[in-house]
Amino acid sequence: MPQTPGLRERKKAATRKALSDSALELFLERGYDRVTVAEIARRAETAVTTLFTYFPGGKEALVLGDGxxxxxxxxxxxxxxxxxxxxxxxxxxxxxxxxxxxxxxxxxxxxxxxxxxxxxxxxxxxxxxxxxxxxxxxxxxxxxxxxxxxxxxxxxxxxxxxxxxxxxxxxxxxxxxxxxxxxxxxxxxxxxxxxxxxxx
Structure with missing residues (x-):
């Protein structure tokens, strides 16, 4: 269906934003070095594997992207x-x-x-x-x-x-x-x- 790709991309964008926002919140609350990727995934209500799918660069990429x-x-x-x-x-x-x-x-x-x-x-x-x-x-x-x-x-x-x-x-x-x-x-x-x- 023509609308499926659009919906898929919107869901991907929402997941990326949820992960990035969750990381920023946790880093500001507790400090970058005191936060794990598992905690970020949990705050964003997703899996660690999903986090690395969207942000292969890990914690740094959650704040700064991949370039x-x-x-x-x-x-x-x-x-x-x-x-x-x-x-x-x-x-x-x-x-x-x-x-x-x-x-x-x-x-x-x-x-x-x-x-x-x-x-x-x-x-x-x-x-x-x-x-x-x-x-x-x-x-x-x-x-x-x-x-x-x-x-x-x-x-x-x-x-x-x-x-x-x-x-x-x-x-x-x-x-x-x-x-x-x-x-x-x-x-x-x-x-x-x-x-x-x-x-x-």
């Missing part, structure tokens, strides 16, 4: 930027709307971000998710500049960009840190900071 959305959004920020917008400006704008850099965080997002920043395992996992986007960002930078994905300069740029969220998270002035990073990146890659670098 797929992050990578897709990051590359889209470059590919779908407005005509005439410099690549570096598009990347800075994207990062400014994520995590601790997002000034418009709602209360739940703020609690989640604060939990990540105060929990070494979560912060390390978040950094891994960002740096895991290196290949994808290097490829899209190559597409936008007409250069080879093997160009070491582009990989260096991708790596610097993807370390920025972790640097900003450790700073008392996250947005100031973001601006400082991108000022330096503009000096190293001026062709990607210029408005004449348009989409092709």
């Amino acid at each position: 797929a959305e992050r990578e897709a959004s990051l590359t889209a920020a470059v590919r779908e930027r407005p005509e005439g917008t410099p690549v570096l400006e598009a990347l800075r704008g994207f990062l400014a709307g994520r995590g601790v850099l997002d000034r418009d965080r709602d209360p739940e997002h703020r609690r989640r971000t604060d939990l990540v920043l105060s929990t070494p395992a979560l912060r390390a996992y978040a950094r891994t998710l960002w740096t895991g986007c290196e290949d994808a960002l290097t490829r899209v930078l190559a597409e936008e500049t007409g250069r080879s994905p093997e160009d070491t300069s582009l990989r260096v740029l991708a790596r610097f960009v993807l370390e920025t969220p972790d640097l900003a998270g450790a700073s008392p002035d996250p947005l100031g840190t973001l601006d400082t990073v991108f000022r330096h990146l503009a000096l190293g890659w001026p062709e990607l900071a210029a408005s004449r670098m348009m989409k092709t």
Whole structure:
């Protein structure tokens, strides 16, 4: 029946949300290290096997996801930027709307971000998710500049960009840190900071 896939996807989304919400509640109540996946599954009224089906990365993934959305959004920020917008400006704008850099965080997002920043395992996992986007960002930078994905300069740029969220998270002035990073990146890659670098 045509409606079956839609219903199935809605049920999957509801299960994912229940697990993620339960994990966040328990972590905030008792601390990340004092909560087991069995307790999270029990709070969400599901099985541990179901938890790992939806979140193979375990406890960290329950808070931060698996990186797929992050990578897709990051590359889209470059590919779908407005005509005439410099690549570096598009990347800075994207990062400014994520995590601790997002000034418009709602209360739940703020609690989640604060939990990540105060929990070494979560912060390390978040950094891994960002740096895991290196290949994808290097490829899209190559597409936008007409250069080879093997160009070491582009990989260096991708790596610097993807370390920025972790640097900003450790700073008392996250947005100031973001601006400082991108000022330096503009000096190293001026062709990607210029408005004449348009989409092709």
